[in-house]
Amino acid sequence: MTSEHESSPSDPSDEAVCKAELSTPAVGRLSLYYRELHRLIAAGEKSTNSRDLGQMVNVSPAVVRRDLSSVGSIGRRGVGYDVQLLAERIGAVLGSGVQWKAVLIGVGSLGNALLRYRGFERLGFSLAAAFDTDPAKYGREVGGTTVRPLDDLEAVLEKAKPELAILAVPSEQASEVAARVMAGGIQGILNFAPTTLRVPAGTAIINVDLASELQQLAFRIQNIRM
Numbered sequence: 692m693t694s695e696h697e698s699s700p701s702d703p704s705d706e707a708v709c710k711a712e713l714s715t716p717a718v719g720r721l722s723l724y725y726r727e728l729h730r731l732i733a734a735g736e737k738s739t740n741s742r743d744l745g746q747m748v749n750v751s752p753a754v755v756r757r758d759l760s761s762v763g764s765i766g767r768r769g770v771g772y773d774v775q776l777l778a779e780r781i782g783a784v785l786g787s788g789v790q791w792k793a794v795l796i797g798v799g800s801l802g803n804a805l806l807r808y809r810g811f812e813r814l815g816f817s818l819a820a821a822f823d824t825d826p827a828k829y830g831r832e833v834g835g836t837t838v839r840p841l842d843d844l845e846a847v848l849e850k851a852k853p854e855l856a857i858l859a860v861p862s863e864q865a866s867e868v869a870a871r872v873m874a875g876g877i878q879g880i881l882n883f884a885p886t887t888l889r890v891p892a893g894t895a896i897i898n899v900d901l902a903s904e905l906q907q908l909a910f911r912i913q914n915i916r917m
């Protein structure tokens with residue numbers, strides 16, 4: 692069995708420090724460990740180790756140990772990680788357990804799929820409202836959320852006070868919509884439009900460009916072949 696490094700329980704101020712120090716790829720990996728740990732909990736597993744966890748998310752045991760020690764992990768030498776405790780620890784660092792409210796803007800092909808996706812709720816994200824500019828879509832219910840006119844955006848943001856916005860609008864519309872949601876108090880944007888949005892400090896943004904991901908995948912395959 693892989694040996695895990697023991698670490699002492701950390702105080703709450705450690706959490707703030709390690710959150711600030713985590714790199715974006717490390718946060719991505721923590722999110723994957725979190726997903727796998729919940730799968731293990733559902734399967735009745737009590738413990739895991741860095742080798743197995745690494746295999747599940749395709750990284751080396753050393754990377755797993757480094758990531759987990761950076762969140763003040765609770766591994767025990769020769770025993771491994773208690774999956775429940777580790778999931779709670781990572782969840783606390785990632786802000787799970789907190790309920791996050793999101794709004795979705797743009798209910799086309801992608802917006803429809805996102806509204807129907809049930810995986811957000813499991814991680815504490817709820818969709819407070821969805822908006823579009825196409826009158827034919829107003830009042831339609833998709834995945835339990837009713838599509839509203841974009842004109843209602845500011846009133847809904849004021850009332851529901853969501854923290855996050857998901858943009859699934861055409862790229863030409865993205866910056867204007869982003870400006871509106873930020874003016875309405877949104878703190879984080881998940882942007883699916885294939886354009887790089889500029890946001891002021893104090894707003895978090897993640898741009899998801901699936902075509903660019905595919906291009907990177909093709910590039911890697913080419914390099915494997917060479």
Ligand SMILES: NC(=O)c1ccc[n+]([C@@H]2O[C@H](COP(=O)([O-])OP(=O)(O)OC[C@H]3O[C@@H](n4cnc5c(N)ncnc54)[C@H](O)[C@@H]3O)[C@@H](O)[C@H]2O)c1
Pocket residue numbers: 796797798799800801802822823824825841858859860861862864868883884885900901902
């Ligand atoms: N479909 C995909 O698989 C996919 C994947 C990755 C990224 N994207 C990107 O996500 C965005 C949406 O893609 P799609 O395929 O769903 O497009 P789509 O044309 O099917 O849907 C876009 C929706 O946005 C609405 N809209 C337009 N302007 C708006 C505005 N200002 N405010 C609110 N709603 C507005 C339209 O009425 C439409 O319902 C695009 O930028 C696209 O490039 C799509």
